Amino acid sequence: MFENKPLPYAIDTLEPVISAKTLSFHHGKHLQAYVDNLNRLLPGSGLEGLPLEEIVRRSATAIASSLPAPTGNLQAIFNNAGQVLNHEMYFAQFRPASSVMPGPTGHLKSQIEKQWGSLQAFQDEFTAKGVGLFGSGWVWLSAQEDGTLVITQEPGAFNPVQKGLKPLLTFDVWEHAYYLDWQNRRGDQLKALWGILDWGVVEKRYNTR
Ligand SMILES: [Fe+2]
Numbered sequence: 001m002f003e004n005k006p007l008p009y010a011i012d013t014l015e016p017v018i019s020a021k022t023l024s025f026h027h028g029k030h031l032q033a034y035v036d037n038l039n040r041l042l043p044g045s046g047l048e049g050l051p052l053e054e055i056v057r058r059s060a061t062a063i064a065s066s067l068p069a070p071t072g073n074l075q076a077i078f079n080n081a082g083q084v085l086n087h088e089m090y091f092a093q094f095r096p097a098s099s100v101m102p103g104p105t106g107h108l109k110s111q112i113e114k115q116w117g118s119l120q121a122f123q124d125e126f127t128a129k130g131v132g133l134f135g136s137g138w139v140w141l142s143a144q145e146d147g148t149l150v151i152t153q154e155p156g157a158f159n160p161v162q163k164g165l166k167p168l169l170t171f172d173v174w175e176h177a178y179y180l181d182w183q184n185r186r187g188d189q190l191k192a193l194w195g196i197l198d199w200g201v202v203e204k205r206y207n208t209r
Pocket of ligand 1: 026030087172174176177
């Protein structure tokens, strides 16, 4: 059984970028529903007991190879498992707005500068790709096996693990992530998210790939 992991910070400490009201719905309702759905769908699927990333990978592969169409349950398992994985990574990467926010250091810093020239140039491209993603989905920074970084736009519940990438950082561009606080101003919220990003979490993911 999967559980909705508690937020690693108090619910009102990401304000004004992400309000307590948004978090109460986003974490307490949306993610909780994905967790509950996944737990309901897994028994008898042949995927129960596997790690979350493995469930996402295997269900995606099964759907892609299924002829002529995947079963409804398999698609639902993928959708819900993908969204649990995406949201767990999303919520874990922030820190209170009042805390000191150092940028990336070490290998991650040097790799970003090598590929984009500066942290600001990387952030601008990442934000633009989040703004430019049509409909609901996620913008991701991931690492390839050789440490090279890549930004991808993933629709719906997709996660870069499906492409064999190591996901490091993500912004949720589903409307439920920003609409209560920012209405239609997706880009403004994405720009503000850099101010609460815990680069230490991103760097740890990069260094343990
Ligand atoms: Fe979300």
